[in-house]
Amino acid sequence: MTDVSLNDGLDDGRTPEAGFGDYLALLKPRVMSLVVFTALVGLLVAPAPVHPFVGFVAILCIAIGGGASGALNMWWDADIDARMKRTRGRPVPAGRVEAGEALGLGVALSGFSVLMLGLATNWFAASLLAFTIFFYAVVYTMWLKRSTAQNIVIGGLAGALPPLVGWVAATGAMALEPWLMVALVFMWTPPHFWALALFVRSDYGDAGVPMLTETHGARATRNHILAYALLLAPVALALGLTSVGGPIYLAGSIALNAAFVAGAARVWRRDQATAEADRFLAERKLFKLSLWYLFLHFGLLMVEATPLVVRLEGAVAWL
């Protein structure tokens, strides 16, 4: 018997047939894992007990919404992604998934996640999720990314909002604390991204994306990284002085900010020739540290919320 399925998908110009992994990749799961973690913390540290099942559904919706915005980004950016070494293997530019499929998946999952979040929690949280998806897919991807070197500064708001969505899902209202979490992610995004942009710099140039590294050069990018790292520290510490903070968070935050500013200063001191000589070691280290920085800040908020166990017990008893 001939296995015709081996040839499926080749006649229409696509290379190998798309598998589940390709559709999953459209949702940018690795990046979104940290986004979802910040939303989970926003939901868990909020001063309102959430039924565990409702909390689970809320986080699932935020994860699906985040993934949907990733699929919309991959649909729109297929031309850029095809020109960059880092992204050309993605399902759409590699031809394994059609652009229309990415669009369809993005739209369907966006609608589904917003609707489900509204039904499971409240429509305020659902509107915020819709706004976040819109901001990443339309404001950042379709507009800012290709038009200004401030693209990731302003666009970073989308990645910063999920903890607020989580908090509002739990409480139905805004407060100072989740806004400081938003500010923390917002101020963190530029050094997170520009550290990476320094060592994949030529790629953005080839794709014609006006990243700061291209428009203003490596020196200006290094200056910006240090400036944002210095501005980030007081925001992170201020969060520790609110109702969701405490001594454990503050101690951790002081250590993390000292390490982050030191890493940014190391990147700032270097010139391009030195960086190229050691293959951007300090820049790579700062990018990696940025991931730990954000994960641990939100992890420490969870630790500070240990009375949360009491709240969870209450919720379980309520079952």
Ligand code: HEM
């Ligand atoms: C405008 C905002 C942002 C930009 C432009 C940006 C850009 C990038 C890029 C280009 C990468 C490397 C390649 C990749 O895995 O796709 C990356 C990695 C990553 N980003 Fe961001 N990022 C942004 C915001 C965020 C936010 C808000 C979070 C989480 C809260 C985040 C978490 C991550 C993680 C976890 C990785 C590592 C992924 C891996 O291990 O492969 N990023 N980011």
Ligand SMILES: CC(C)=CCC/C(C)=C/CC/C(C)=C/COP(=O)(O)OP(=O)(O)O
């Ligand atoms: C809940 C919800 C809707 C969350 C959205 C979270 C969000 C906006 C994350 C942005 C993170 C991200 C992958 C940026 C990449 O920029 P890019 O797309 O320019 O990077 P690329 O070059 O890797 O495609």
